[in-house]
Amino acid sequence: MQFSYKGLNATGETKQGTIDSINIDNAISILQKQGLILSEVNPVKEKKDMLSLEISFFNKVSTKDIVILSRQLATLFDAQVSALRIFRMLGEQAENPTLGKHLISIADDLQAGTSMSNAMGKHGDVFSLFYVNMVRAGEESGKLDDTFNYLADYLDRTYAVTSKAKNALVYPAFVMATFAGVMILMFTVIIPKIALMITDSGQPIPVYTKIVLNISGLLINYGLYVAIGVVIFCFLVWKYAHTVEGARHLSEIRLEIPYLGNLYRKLYLSRIADNLNTMILSGIPILRALEITADVVDNEIYRNILLDALDQVKGGVSLSNALMPYEKYIPGIMVQMVKVGEETGELGNILKTLAKFYEREVVNAVDTLVSLIEPIMIVSLGLGVGALLASVLVPIYNIASTG
Secondary structure, rough: OEEEEEEEOOOEEEEEEEEEEHHHHHHHHHHHOEEEEEEEEEOOOOOOOOOOOOHHHHHHHHHHHHHHHHHHHHHHHHOOOHHHHHHHHHHHOOOHHHHHHHOOOHHHHHHHOOOOOHHHHHOOOOHHHHHHHHHHHHHOOHHHHHHHHHHHHHHHHHHHOOOOOOOOHHHHHHHHHHHHHHHHHHHHHHHHHHHHHHOOOOOOOOOOHHHHHHHHHHHHHHHHHHHHHHHHHHHHHHHOOOOOHEEEEHHHHHHHOOOOHHHHHHHHHHHHHHHHHHHHHHOOHHHHHHHHHHHHHHHHHHHHHHHHHHHHOOOOOOOOHHHHOOOOOOHHHHHHHHHHHHHHHHHHHHHHHHHHHHHHHHHHHHHHHHHHHHHHHHHHHHHHHHHHHHHHHHHHHHHHHHH
């Protein structure tokens, strides 16, 4: 964000210009450190035209960008380069312009005396709460190079597992969308022409054919209203999903879907174990680790479980005992392994083992799902098209036979 300023320097000379900063307070702080006595600082209104508008969808910072950035940060901190120089250099050289702006803003905050974790915390759309707290732990321990390597490894693992699960749903979604498009085309273009032939024949029309003809008439006469209704319904579902009750309800539905629910469970368990393991091994206290993991697990059911476990651990209960009542969502084997980790003082390593185990489980479940999807989709689409064709061809055959 840009701010215009006017003021006097140490010699009494008037100075004015613009400065990029995250907010007005930070801009004032930077200018005062440069020895200016300010008379005014105002935000600059950006003039945008159609050519200069930046579409955030195409300029967003991806997980891949953050992984590469973390590797670069680890290398440069290991080489004893100063934090200010690192962020300004990476910001100026960033291939993603959006990420570059964020890094430059962080560099400005560092120059103003803000800690690295606090500066990165101002950019929540790029650096998650988990990421910021890991950086804070690295600052406190003086091992920022190790911390950024931990983060890069963690993001690599998370991205690989999550993207594999999402990609498994791309193929069936594409096939279903194509099938829906073909069916709409048949109902609105082909079926009406055949319907005239069937109704003009005067022959009795089977019930299943009447259903197809009624659907065709509905789409032709009220298709626009149906489309508007679908859009409104999707919008209402989206709004409901962003309420507390809606998020909890949709999280329950996601975990109860046959087969996919089991896949989601393993994905969340892998995420929980990996988050806790990474933070505990980095020196973050278990209470803070549970709090952060609850915020980033991305499922209200597991979030509430972790927050309840956090409250119990604060009261002196062990983590394994706090998780024990939730056997529907936290398997007994995971609770027992956490208990072993607590008793031996190797909780971080035990969680690391659990994270790898559930990561393999997710990968295997996705591979099985992908192998089953293709034959199921082929059979389902074949039955759908066959039923539609039969409903219009049988009356035509009867007409031809009686003719």
